[in-house]
Amino acid sequence: MSDLNLPLLNQISDVIEQSRLMTKQAVNTAMVACYWQIGQIIVEFEQNGNARAEYGKAQLQTLSVQLTKRFGRGFEATNLRRMRLFYITFPNQATLSPKLSWSHYVALIRVENTDARLWYMNEAISQNWSVRALERQISVLYYERLLASQIKGQNNQSVIDEANHKILENQDSIHHYLRDPYILDFLNLNSESYQESDIEQAIISDIQKFLLELGKGFAFVERQKRISFDDEEFYIDLVFYNFKLKCFLLIDLKLGKLKHQDIGQMDTYVRLFDSQYKGNDDNPTIGLVLCSEKSEAVVKYSILAEQKQLFSAKYLPYLPTENELKKLLTQSYLNKD
DSSP states (O other): OOTTHHHHHHHHHHHHHHHHHHHHHHHHHHHHHHHHHHHHHHHHHHHSSSOGGGOSHHHHHHHHHHHHHHHOSSOOHHHHHHHHHHHHHOOOGGGOOTTSOHHHHHHHTTOOOHHHHHHHHHHHHHTTOOHHHHHHHHHTTHHHHHHHHHHTTOOOHHHHHHHHHHHHHTOOOHHHHHTOHHHHHHTTOOHHHHSSOHHHHHHHHHHHHHHHHTOSSEEEEEEEEEEEETTEEEEEEEEEEETTTTEEEEEEEEESOOOHHHHHHHHHHHHHHHHHHOOTTSOOOEEEEEEEOSSOEEEEEEOOGGGHHHIIIIIGGGSOOHHHHHHHHHHHHHHHO
């Protein structure tokens, strides 16, 4: 690129980045205000009338169904309970910051200690923490560790340095933010189209077609299956049911090298899915992690330890081998490159 074009590129890039930032802030403000008001309405409804004692999970479930029918995804009972807790935790709307997204507040309302929550909120605002940075600081008890070091009269610089280093490693980009499932639900966008990159969608489509063509009892269930646990949401790329094995098959695709935590994450998916969707007469759910790179394709079945004997004896005859899946992954990646 010539020097003549570089200033032009930089100027246009600055305009695009600024516009995306403005979009992010506008969606933030609208979503947070909307969900706070919904929480307020729910709480005020609870506090009025004689039916307050009877108001609870059943009412929220009914409300969830009605809102979902009218406005689409994003109004599950779990999310409505979050909105209710959001209002209770932050009853003064004026204290909410336009610098924090709904995902930030979802993390903050899980902090029970009021002083800690306020500290994390202020730090997230002043230090411009991403959602992942905030969640990490909460999970490693950053506030509590700083407080403990102060009480003991110790130098807390090492705690601060370690925290800042991890923040730099895990900052979110604007692009990542605009793919946030909360954003997609709020704007009533199709997460199947927006959440995954084109190449991921192409590979997933090939895998879906491949399994259905095997003719070994596979039935397609759902893409981007959402499962919930407490206040967390997870999305599974593909879900199948095998009528010969009488079990579900969960598939998660990763672009890049297989990491140890990918298998652990799939184990979590399997346990949550079993507890929420597996019938009494179904066999245990199987997890399948696929990692696709130009140079290597990695396939790992994620079978909980207590099910390994069952897997070896009964499941393998009906499931594609790792070599078959590796060949498919490699070919799919090359075709879409």
